[in-house]
Amino acid sequence: EDQVTQSPEALRLQEGESSSLNCSYTVSGLRGLFWYRQDPGKGPEFLFTLYSAGEEKEKERLKATLTKKESFLHITAPKPEDSATYLCAAGGSSNTGKLIFGQGTTLQVKP
């Protein structure tokens, strides 16, 4: 059965303290690994798509990487406004467009 697991569930950082979020997946025929940010009271906001192992994408303080078994979201020198829940999702081999979401990592960055 296709599955996506994120760790840790929650992460507290001091402003400027870099760290990484993990997303492990077991999906046959991965057709894309997606990262989202979700703020309280809002829907998920798309951040990155990764399609093949070795691929990297960057946006401001965030960098996403992909291997054959997991993806990382690296946060460099975070700021309080980076506080949010980060979700990863995997697209499987079917052509249905379905995504399987992980449980999310709630990040809190303290000033």
Place this chain on the structure above:
Amino acid sequence: SAVISQKPSRDICQRGTSLTIQCQVDSQVTMMFWYRQQPGQSLTLIATANQGSEATYESGFVIDKFPISRPNLTFSTLTVSNMSPEDSSIYLCSVGESNQPQHFGDGTRLSIL
């Protein structure tokens, strides 16, 4: 990316009643999806709404409980029927094509008394 609007943004309903949630997109899209997000949890796919055909439901979700309409390429509705407190949740609409990122509305926050 597409702009997705959901109505209502929140509601409080009595048990046993039904509520219809609307999802409007500002451009024509092939695939629309309905998710449920229970408090503190991640997103669970309820169904894929296909224009011109029946919705495709995921395991654990049935049409009698969650009827879906998709009358055109920019609009869909999800009805939560015969509601109970266990249906209290956030319901999210998204759009996206195969292998492409999905984009989400801000959701409908539903509480059942």
